[in-house]
Amino acid sequence: MSQNYCVIMAGGVGSRFWPFSRTNRPKQFLDFFGTGRSLLQLTYDRFRKIIPAENILVVSNVIYKDTILEQLPELNENQVLLEPHRRNTAPCIAYAMNRIKAITDKANIIVAPSDHLILKENEFIDVLKEGLEFVENNDSLLTIGIKPSRPETGYGYIQINDGEGNLRKVKTFTEKPNAELAKVFFETGEFYWNSGIFLWSLSTIDNAFERLLPDVASKFSAGKNLFNTQDEQNFINEIYPTCINISIDYGVMEKADNVYVLCADIGWTDLGTWGSLYEMSNKDENQNVALKCKTVFYESTDNIVALPQDKLAVIEGLSGYLIAESDNVLLICKKDEEARIRQFVNDVTVMFDGEFQ
């Protein structure tokens, strides 16, 4: 029987959550909800329930090594795979896959982001079990699809084939739609959100890389004797800069013909934006959301306020705003202008020479 592995991708920069997230402390390392556990820790805790600790790998940028080992002391140092550069998810997954290949020749692998929120944990575990069994017995790439609860424009969608049950063949992957298209997707019932959580067997993903990203595959397989040895990091440092910057969705999933989706209701949010955080949070009677901090609102509606835990915000006459403070930065901006946060961070970085980055 195959061993089960989990690869947690934790290399994101998360600038969309500035000033909460910073270059040296992206959102996966933050305790967003004041629960005492960061998003990475919550992710690890979930997978730890069905995957042996020694079979969990975390892939991230080399600059986050200490943070990861600090947050996940159960991990051995060699379970943290360090990328010297950001190269999107395809090279990241190729790296982890080659490491696992050096350990075993038969494995089922779950690949997941480290910064998503999953509210229905028991359902999620059941879904993972079902998925692991499926990929063990089928030469298929499996993704977890989420039944949309709204015509969200911030997610990619998956169109499923006709059929019965929760396990369907994928008809098409689509990029983030505009509002009109999202409404159509939402109403047909044929479209699911792409969660970015994937399951496959080692041999299936190996074949997919060889077929669809042969250049990446051959770069990594050139060092096959070096993985899981002292020379692995040097080899990775050498080949990584030469790898194409491409996502697994675009490089593999959208092009492969053996892709299935497991449609699930697991209380999933990718927490990609303040807006999605607002959507999934508890609201008061005026649709205000307070994260961690205490708040008193007067004539204010539809705001999301995120201050440090011990703080109080008193807000009068404000509607539709994001108010976020962390360390030495306070950001106030319209909720529907949050896409400009990247611009703000860039401006501020230039103006203050990186001080508030």
Add this chain to the structure above:
Amino acid sequence: MSQNYCVIMAGGVGSRFWPFSRTNRPKQFLDFFGTGRSLLQLTYDRFRKIIPAENILVVSNVIYKDTILEQLPELNENQVLLEPHRRNTAPCIAYAMNRIKAITDKANIIVAPSDHLILKENEFIDVLKEGLEFVENNDSLLTIGIKPSRPETGYGYIQINDGEGNLRKVKTFTEKPNAELAKVFFETGEFYWNSGIFLWSLSTIDNAFERLLPDVASKFSAGKNLFNTQDEQNFINEIYPTCINISIDYGVMEKADNVYVLCADIGWTDLGTWGSLYEMSNKDENQNVALKCKTVFYESTDNIVALPQDKLAVIEGLSGYLIAESDNVLLICKKDEEARIRQFVNDVTVMFDGEFQ
């Protein structure tokens, strides 16, 4: 020749500047502009230039004793006069006057609030010198009047008699006017702002109290042998609760017939409200004011932002707001709703059991 004395009144609670000011740290003790000196210290520094250190008295509530001695280490402990209760300015001035009477029988006294801002310091010193000379030679109560620069509704006004020069007899005192009346006052050129800075000789103010507030005068004079002795504080603690709560303006100045005003241009602001602070502060090209902190504005106008010195505020799409943070409280409210801050403080005090008072 008389000695010159100065009495600095520093007993205010300053709840209008919450959350900057707190019950245990009213605005006179705050370094509003990041200059390194609090408003009280700036006030002391100004008077110190023409008054000997040992002739400067500070009157305040007993709870601020340590703060005052910490901020003004040049003072002896007995130069800080401690009120056991808040009783407005008339009892406060009667107390200081009786202390001075126990030291000397001939004095010219300047009485001033501790929380005003004066930008033209040299002109102010000249005005004080002129005023001290006037009250030494005239049995008159003198107040400093400020030429209005706008039809402000937040200040009291003084109407002056016809005549020549800057020293005029007062025709009437008026309370804070409504907007319409303020406009008339401003346009006639006959009205000056009441700065709340007074000058008089010891004998003149003594006579005024005996004539206009005989009850207060007799309460204090009953203990005339106790002032400037070890028994002074006990005596004050005893009579203070029985004193009428009344301002010197209402109790004496508005009723006396020997009141003069010295009209001056000294860059004065009473800093009574966020609005007045906004008015007197430097503005950027979009009429935004930043106090101490760094700010980056996008599509934002007419805001005043006061955060701690090391902080950055990034503000998008906001106009006409006050954004103030201090310690564990962030306040965002419309500038023209700032009169409600007292209500906010009261609400918060009840809701959080005094935590953010």
